[in-house]
Amino acid sequence: MELWELKVKGADLASYTQRFQELALLCGRMFSKESDKIEKYVGGLPDMIHGSVVASKPKMMQEAIKIATELMDKKIRTFAERETESKRKFKNTSRTTRNQ
Numbered sequence: 752m753e754l755w756e757l758k759v760k761g762a763d764l765a766s767y768t769q770r771f772q773e774l775a776l777l778c779g780r781m782f783s784k785e786s787d788k789i790e791k792y793v794g795g796l797p798d799m800i801h802g803s804v805v806a807s808k809p810k811m812m813q814e815a816i817k818i819a820t821e822l823m824d825k826k827i828r829t830f831a832e833r834e835t836e837s838k839r840k841f842k843n844t845s846r847t848t849r850n851q
Contacts, residue, residue, distance in 0.1 A: 754778055758795045764823045767795060768816055789815045799826055 754774040759767040771792055775782060782788040792815055793804050800822040809815035 752778075754781070754791070759797050762797075762823060762827055764796075764820060768792075768819075771795065785810070785812060788812055792816070793819075 754771070757767065757771055757774065775788055775791075782791070789809055789812055792812065793801065793809075796804055796819055800819060803822050804815060804819050807814075807818050809818055
């Protein structure tokens with residue numbers, strides 16, 4: 752069943768969340784408690800945010816989604832900032848090398 756195999760692909764948390772919610776609606780009886788649904792959702796998150804979402808102990812599905820989204824956004828911003836900084840350093844290094 753697709754729901755049990757569902758995982759975030761790359762950094763596309765929005766698509767994962769949307770598909771998870773669609774499938775959870777179709778399979779509503781599979782989740783007798785909100786905590787079961789949260790556990791399944793969190794289980795499909797990438798390792799880089801999984802532990803932090805678990806540690807936050809969300810009680811409601813929307814809370815789990817909000818925490819996961821904020822963490823993923825932060826990871827993406829941090830990665831982009833590092834890439835920009837790395838390119839800036841490379842540019843400065845290549846200028847210095849050419850001027851010698």
